[in-house]
Amino acid sequence: NSKVIQTPRYLVKGQGQKAKMRCIPEKGHPVVFWYQQNKNNEFKFLINFQNQEVLQQIDMTEKRFSAECPSNSPCSLEIQSSEAGDSALYLCASSPGQGARYFGPGTRLTVL
């Protein structure tokens, strides 16, 4: 069973507001991923880190999205100016390296 912790579980924001969510990866997992899952179950990879360094990110995250994974603190994903299309389940996953990814329960973001 995954021990990835995500907070908050639910987040409601107005358009243009900031939305910030946090993730504590499993102990000993150096790789952290953020995914967006929409209501059609479509997964979109956003960004991943290895030992606090960004490995890959998509263009979307370079504009309104920012993420960080500081040592000894939770990882975070922040949307600077929320849009209705950002409403989704945001999933954090961690991994010991290659192979299985262990997902948290997600943060359900609703942008009104």
Added chain:
Amino acid sequence: QEKVQQSPESLIVPEGAMSSLNCTFSNSASQSIWWYQQHPGKGPEALISIFSNGNKKEGRLTVYLNRASLHVSLHIRDSQPSDSAVYLCAVMNYNQGKLIFGQGTKLSIKP
């Protein structure tokens, strides 16, 4: 960009029967295929993975991979109501570090 397609979109199976889910992928060089289970309100949980052509069995789960036909299937023997969930097929490319998900199959087991 790797494409992963799952079928059927939804499946209803009586309790105790076999559930069979399908997945096709677009790149024969994809390195491993994973099946995840996702219950409502929870994140996906890895169930089983396969790398080599052929089949792999773990408990009530059997997965078959045919790289030539770009097809993988998951079979759940003696299906239980607790197996009701969305099942996600995901293809891993280690070189790119990417895990590409299909759109899922919603499985409902009827008592």
